[in-house]
Amino acid sequence: MVKICCIGAGYVGGPTMAVIALKCPSIEVAVVDISKSRIAAWNSDQLPIYEPGLDGVVNQCRGKNLFFSTDVEKHVSEADIVFVSVNTPTKTQGLGAGKAADLTYWESAARMIADVSKSDKIVVEKSTVPVKTAEAIEKILTHNSKGIKFQILSNPEFLAEGTAIQDLFKPDRVLIGGRETPEGQKAIQALKDVYSQWVPEERILTTNLWSAELSKLAANAFLAQRISSVNAMSALCEATGANVQQVSYSVGTDSRIGPKFLNASVGFGGSCFQKDILNLVYICECNGLPEVAEYWKQVIKINDYQKSRFVNRVVSSMFNTVSNKKIAILGFAFKKDTGDTRETPAIDVCQGLLGDKANLSIYDPQVTEDQIQRDLSMNKFDWDHPIHLQPTSPTTVKKVSVVWDAYEATKDAHGLCILTEWDEFKTLDYQKIFDNMQKPAFVFDGRNVVDADKLREIGFIVYSIGKPLDPWLKDMPAVA
Ligand SMILES: NC(=O)C1=CN([C@@H]2O[C@H](COP(=O)(O)OP(=O)(O)OC[C@H]3O[C@@H](n4cnc5c(N)ncnc54)[C@H](O)[C@@H]3O)[C@@H](O)[C@H]2O)C=CC1
Numbered sequence: 001m002v003k004i005c006c007i008g009a010g011y012v013g014g015p016t017m018a019v020i021a022l023k024c025p026s027i028e029v030a031v032v033d034i035s036k037s038r039i040a041a042w043n044s045d046q047l048p049i050y051e052p053g054l055d056g057v058v059n060q061c062r063g064k065n066l067f068f069s070t071d072v073e074k075h076v077s078e079a080d081i082v083f084v085s086v087n088t089p090t091k092t093q094g095l096g097a098g099k100a101a102d103l104t105y106w107e108s109a110a111r112m113i114a115d116v117s118k119s120d121k122i123v124v125e126k127s128t129v130p131v132k133t134a135e136a137i138e139k140i141l142t143h144n145s146k147g148i149k150f151q152i153l154s155n156p157e158f159l160a161e162g163t164a165i166q167d168l169f170k171p172d173r174v175l176i177g178g179r180e181t182p183e184g185q186k187a188i189q190a191l192k193d194v195y196s197q198w199v200p201e202e203r204i205l206t207t208n209l210w211s212a213e214l215s216k217l218a219a220n221a222f223l224a225q226r227i228s229s230v231n232a233m234s235a236l237c238e239a240t241g242a243n244v245q246q247v248s249y250s251v252g253t254d255s256r257i258g259p260k261f262l263n264a265s266v267g268f269g270g271s272c273f274q275k276d277i278l279n280l281v282y283i284c285e286c287n288g289l290p291e292v293a294e295y296w297k298q299v300i301k302i303n304d305y306q307k308s309r310f311v312n313r314v315v316s317s318m319f320n321t322v323s324n325k326k327i328a329i330l331g332f333a334f335k336k337d338t339g340d341t342r343e344t345p346a347i348d349v350c351q352g353l354l355g356d357k358a359n360l361s362i363y364d365p366q367v368t369e370d371q372i373q374r375d376l377s378m379n380k381f382d383w384d385h386p387i388h389l390q391p392t393s394p395t396t397v398k399k400v401s402v403v404w405d406a407y408e409a410t411k412d413a414h415g416l417c418i419l420t421e422w423d424e425f426k427t428l429d430y431q432k433i434f435d436n437m438q439k440p441a442f443v444f445d446g447r448n449v450v451d452a453d454k455l456r457e458i459g460f461i462v463y464s465i466g467k468p469l470d471p472w473l474k475d476m477p478a479v480a
């Protein structure tokens with residue numbers, strides 16, 4: 001029986017391995033992690049991450065051919081294929097701080113693999129890593145190998161949170177990069193044999209190592225660039241009276257451009273887009289390509305601009321001050337159908353409003369009070385380290401309350417901001433909300449989820465990102 005071990009039981013390691021176990025009953029899959037609480041949660045009814053459909057997959061395989069364990073060394077030493085899906089955060093100190101990937105966790109995993117291995121292994125990069133990481137890993141493994149042979153493969157993951165299970169069941173493609181030697185090709189074939197249990201042959205792409213590593217950074221950069229492009233247009237739409245949804249639709253019907261990923265928003269979030277683009281920028285700089293680095297940096301600059309533009313709009317509309325005004329925040333996760341708050345635009349928007357002395361009342365159906373308080377008090381990039389290494393008791397932000405209901409959040413509020421596109425925000429009783437708010441009552445829709453015309457009929461002053469402005473808002477320009 002082929003044995004797979006995955007180091008890192010996070011958003012990628014957990015769902016990916018659960019699907020491999022489900023689709024390949026003849027393979028034994030162990031997912032290991034240094035975080036005891038995470039593994040305990042994977043072994044309980046309350047999984048550590050919220051992902052539609054994940055419970056069902058885990059329940060079908062756990063205890064049969066899918067195991068979660070903190071016994072990292074035992075499972076690595078027994079495995080034929082070792083996936084590494086650990087954190088690759090942005091460096092916060094030293095050379096390349098604020099841009100380069102911090103490979104501390106990767107390196108310690110590689111050293112441990114070399115230490116405990118007693119048989120030949122295929123080591124698979126599942127984490128997103130800088131180009132040429134495989135070469136560094138190869139060096140660590142071969143210098144410490146005691147004669148054992150390792151083949152390194154790059155097999156980046158393209159799943160998106162909230163749709164992880166369907167993305168894994170029906171991926172657009174699976175990408176496997178390996179050495180162009182007979183041993184490298186044999187390793188590629190071994191991994192192909194795993195995926196081909198459920199992924200059509202033509203969707204399994206094979207390349208050299210560096211193309212696979214770079215393709216992952218490139219794919220995320222292209223996706224994020226689309227959002228920054230449409231968000232840049234949203235600012236121009238507001239200035240000219242165009243409607244960004246109509247513009248996106250018109251642009252996206254060109255088959256060369258395509259309709260997906262053109263929704264204007266308060267900004268993109270998530271653990272990877274910013275981190276991976278910064279990483280790409282750093283690689284370009286290291287390779288003497290400052291113009292290319294500058295090009296990709298703009299994607300992040302526009303994203304930051306979009307978030308601060310939103311905050312300025314809120315403040316300027318409300319007579320240029322939100323000091324001691326209650327502002328309701330609906331949605332804190334970085335997108336709907338996940339409880340993940342890593343790099344969520346809500347953090348920057350909330351911090352911007354707190355900077356103007358607002359009182360915030362926050363509601364998100366999947367994010368806990370503890371998580372929100374941690375996010376609002378944590379230093380940039382600290383969130384991307386294993387949970388047990390993060391600050392344990394961050395200070396509570398006093399002007400923030402977290403409630404479990406949208407009606408409670410909006411009661412007596414002067415304004416409400418929609419920051420995540422949760423479906424339930426479309427069908428709230430906005431008449432009831434209006435009746436219980438201070439007047440004039442404002443809605444700032446950062447995701448274009450509400451029917452602005454209906455809300456205006458009720459009496460709200462409505463701002464919808466990228467849409468023609470209410471006369472009220474036109475008279476109050478948001479100048480920083
Ligand atoms: N979250 C996502 O949707 C996607 C993430 N990625 C990439 O996958 C990688 C992992 O991301 P996530 O799963 O989101 O991170 P995560 O933080 O959810 O999980 C990483 C896990 O690795 C564990 N870990 C760290 N060092 C370890 C070690 N030496 N031994 C054992 N366990 C260790 C941590 O405790 C943590 O549970 C990153 O490189 C990320 O860029 C790629 C595609 C999608």
Ligand SMILES: O=C(O)[C@H]1O[C@H](OP(=O)(O)OP(=O)(O)OC[C@H]2O[C@@H](n3ccc(=O)[nH]c3=O)[C@H](O)[C@@H]2O)[C@H](O)[C@@H](O)[C@@H]1O
Pocket residue numbers: 128157158159160161162220223227260261262263264265266267268269270271272273334335336
């Ligand atoms: O490497 C990764 O981590 C993953 O990053 C993204 O996945 P994810 O961040 O989970 O979610 P997305 O659906 O891409 O959304 C990212 C952010 O962009 C925003 N977004 C997305 C689409 C859009 O049209 N407009 C928009 O503002 C979302 O609200 C969210 O804040 C990619 O879509 C995945 O392919 C990739 O594997």
